[in-house]
Amino acid sequence: QFQPPGWKIRLETIYQTWHPFGWAWKFYLAAGLALLLLSARAGYAAAWILAGTGFLFQLAGFVARILIAGRGPVTNMYESIIWVAFGTIFFGLLFEAIYRNRIFLLGALPVAVVTLILADTQPVALSPAMNPLVPVLRDNFWLSTHVTSITLSYAAFALALGIGHIILGKVILGRRPETALYSSLYRTLQVGV
Numbered sequence: 001q002f003q004p005p006g007w008k009i010r011l012e013t014i015y016q017t018w019h020p021f022g023w024a025w026k027f028y029l030a031a032g033l034a035l036l037l038l039s040a041r042a043g044y045a046a047a048w049i050l051a052g053t054g055f056l057f058q059l060a061g062f063v064a065r066i067l068i069a070g071r072g073p074v075t076n077m078y079e080s081i082i083w084v085a086f087g088t089i090f091f092g093l094l095f096e097a098i099y100r101n102r103i104f105l106l107g108a109l110p111v112a113v114v115t116l117i118l119a120d121t122q123p124v125a126l127s128p129a130m131n132p133l134v135p136v137l138r139d140n141f142w143l144s145t146h147v148t149s150i151t152l153s154y155a156a157f158a159l160a161l162g163i164g165h166i167i168l169g170k171v172i173l174g175r176r177p178e179t180a181l182y183s184s185l186y187r188t189l190q191v192g193v
Contacts, residue, residue, distance in 0.1 A: 008067070008068055011064055011067060011068055012064075012068050014064070015061070015064040015065070015068065020057040020058060020060050020061030020064070021057070021058060021061050021082050021116055021119065021120060022116075022120050023054070023057045024054040024055070024057040024058040024061070024085075024112075024116055025054070025085075025112065025113050025116035025117055025120065026054075027050050027051065027053045027054030027057065028050070028051060028054045028089065028109050028112045028113045028116070029109075029113050030050045031046070031047040031048075031049075031050035031051040031054065031105070031109055032047070032105075032106075032109035032110060032113065034046035034047045034050060035047040035102065035105060035106060035109070036106075044102060047105055047109075048096075048105075051089065051092075051093060051105060051108075051109065052093070054089070054112075055086075055089050055090070055093065058082070058085070058086045058089070059086070061082070062082075062083075062086065065079070065130065068130060069130040071133060071143060071144075072143045072144040072147065072148055073148070074143070074147045074148055074151050075131075075133055075134075075143065075147075076127065076131070077125075077126050078119055078126040078127055078128050080151055081115050081116075081118065081119045081126060082115070082116060082119050083148070083151050083152075083155075084115060084151055084154050084155045084158055085111070085112040085115040085116050085119075085155075085158075086112075086155070087151065087152045087154070087155025087156070087158075088108045088111050088112050088115075088155045088156075088158045088159050088162070089108050089109075089112045090155070091104070091108065091155060091156050091159050091188065091191060092104045092105050092107065092108025092109070092112075092159055092162075093105070093108075095159075095184070095187065095188070099184070101180060101184065103163060103166060103180070103181060103184045104159070104163070104184065104188075106162070106163075106166055107159055107160075107161075107162030107163035107165070107166055107184075107188075108159050108162055109162075110162055110165075111158045111159065111161060111162045115158075153191075153192045153193070154192075156188050156189075156191040156192035157188075157189070157192040159188045160185055160188040160189050160192060163181065163184055163185045163188060164185055166181065167181050167182070167185065
């Protein structure tokens with residue numbers, strides 16, 4: 001009978017105790033509220049700090065899952081959903097660092113919060129268990145390259161969804177969206193494609 005090394009058992013105990021993906025959505029929610037409710041400068045700074053902290057929690061959760069399971073983090077629906085949320089925040093932070101226009105964070109944060117809450121509250125439908133791989137995914141090279149890159153494109157499209165909702169909200173409220181909003185949407189769609 002195979003006995004995992006002691007460090008893996010300790011790491012999984014820490015992972016299960018800390019629940020990093022639960023912390024991540026809470027930080028993302030706080031970042032979104034800071035962006036919306038605080039003054040422009042203070043809210044933007046607070047959103048960066050809170051979103052960055054949530055991103056680090058999510059990154060730590062993925063590193064732990066990879067070390068525990070010995071494989072890439074996208075082998076079931078639960079992992080795929082939390083990976084898409086991670087990618088959405090990654091692209092949101094990346095584009096925000098380049099363009100500094102708040103739109104990328106405003107688009108990324110709600111998408112990540114909703115997907116992580118969904119993953120966190122639906123354990124029957126989205127099992128967080130780390131089960132053995134199904135035969136079609138047993139090639140770690142293709143799992144690590146093909147599946148993660150495809151799901152990262154879903155993340156870029158999810159960010160485009162968030163930005164598209166911002167544009168739609170402005171149209172519904174009778175305000176004409178700025179050209180920069182459409183450019184931001186186009187950039188995220190390019191990354192997804």
